[in-house]
Amino acid sequence: MVDFVWRKTRAVCLSPFATLCERKWALVLFLTCLVICEVFSPVRGQAQSFSDLGLFYFTGSHRPIQNQSGLFRELMTGSGVGDGIKAGPVQLHPFLGVAEVYTDNVFRRDTNTKSDFLTTIAPGIQAFMPFGGGKHSVLLDYRAAKFLYAKFSENNALAQDAVGHVSLNYPGGLAIDLQGGHLEGFDPRGSEVDTQQRDITKWNMNRFLGQVEFTGQKAGIRLRTNFDDLNYTNNGQAAPRDRHRAGANLAVFVRVTPSTRALLGVRIVNNDYNTNKQQNSFGYGAYTGFSLSPTRQLSGEFNVGYQVLNFDHAPIDEDSARGQALLAKGLSLGSEQRTFFYMQGNLNWNPTSRFSLRLQPFSRINQSAVQGTSTYKRIGANVNVKQAFTDRFAFRGNFYYANDNFNTNRTDNRFRLRIGPEYRTVKWLGFRLDYIFEKRSSNIANFDFNSNTIMLSIQGIL
Helix, strand or coil: CCHHCCCCCCHHCCCCCCCCCHHHHHHHHHHHHHHHHHHHHHCCCCCCCCCCCCCCCCCCCCCCCCCCCCCCCCCEEEEEEEECCCECEEEEEEEEEEEEEEEEECCCCCCCCCCEEEEEEEEEEEEEEECCCCCCCEEEEEEEEEEECCCCCCHHEEEEEEEEEEEEEECCCCCEEEEEEEEEEECCCCCCCCCCCCCCEEEEEEEEEEEEEECCCEEEEEEEEEEEEEEECCCHHHHHHHHHEEEHHHHHHEEEEEEEEEHHHHHHEEEECCCCHCCEEEEEEEEEEEECCCCCCEHHHHHEEEEEEECCCCCCCCHHHHHHHHHCCCCCCCCCCCCEEEEEEEEEEEEECCCCCCCEEEEEEEEECCCCEEEEEEEEEEEEEEECCCEEEEEEEEEEEEEEEEEECCCEEEEEEEEEEEEEEECEEEEEEEEEEEEEEEECCCHCEEEEEEEEEEEEEE
16 A cells, blocks of 8 residues: 555656756745745734755755754754644644655766656654653654655665654752664765766664763753664665764763863764674763853854774785685775864854754764775765844845865765755745755766756644
């Protein structure tokens, strides 16, 4: 039954009669409807924004939805979200998004580029139940995204994300968060680990996150733990890339001012590969930084430090018999110890009720196990800006830059610019029109590409 519905949806959305001309007329009709809504049905009250579920990026990148701390799933509330449906003590928020996308470089290549249309259909539902007088809560969240391409069906994919989050807040400043879930996704075209094959590389992951934090009058302590079980399902990527990843992060806070805390922390991470044992590694590091109270115009957290990544096995000479055997199986030869400057930040500036800016700098070591690589060092920043002009209308911009330095002497510089307006007809229903430019400049020629994309999306959250 599900397959029948998707086939019918695809037949409607991707019919040969849906020509480029018809799509242009549909856009004109859509804009006309927005003008009529603005004139005859104005919104009153505080400016609301269109909620971005993170499912409409044309690359098909599907990640767990994160809050400002980048960890735990939260209740959908506030801007761009309806009042939900009450079922006893449980609050339900069903939602649905649809996006129509055109891109001039569907495979993210430098030569022989191909254009295509993409339709994205993204349903989901969230259930929230508070208990203990509202101090504690349980949240269940499921969302999916079906990606349907008009010409190149090998890019079609279904991504799914199911998460459960338990939040416990006790008197005296003790808070406990536990979250677990299952994610089915894939490596987007043009990503740093894209294997450049005709079929998108797909994977699934079981994940657990935990945090215990105690906040006192003058000091506090926070322990975070995580465990990921990552498995690849096609393109022969299971052997080189399937792995378990476990990590812990301990930080101590000291209050400097009523709204500022200084921190000092240590972090460890262990990677255990199922088959590619030369990639097994243990990393550790220390960092310092600060956090700002969310009640201020400037809020967030910023960490800087140093990290070390040690491999469990010494690297193998590729000319040796064992090295040749590993390469024949698509496995890694290993790597030397890697060290790098660590940075992680999430800073938010809201000087007025209508303007917001979020800055997320980062610097870290990642493991790759694709195209003969073992690790890559990444440094860059992600910037999001929003300016609301009326209670209905706003303009958003996003700029992303990353420098990826692989252990095989491959160096990539990645840029992404996404800008466009958003419009809300009623509190729970919004539209977005985006222009997206992406570029990767690499010292390895076949990794260069640039692409231009137009995306029109509609999203409703009851």
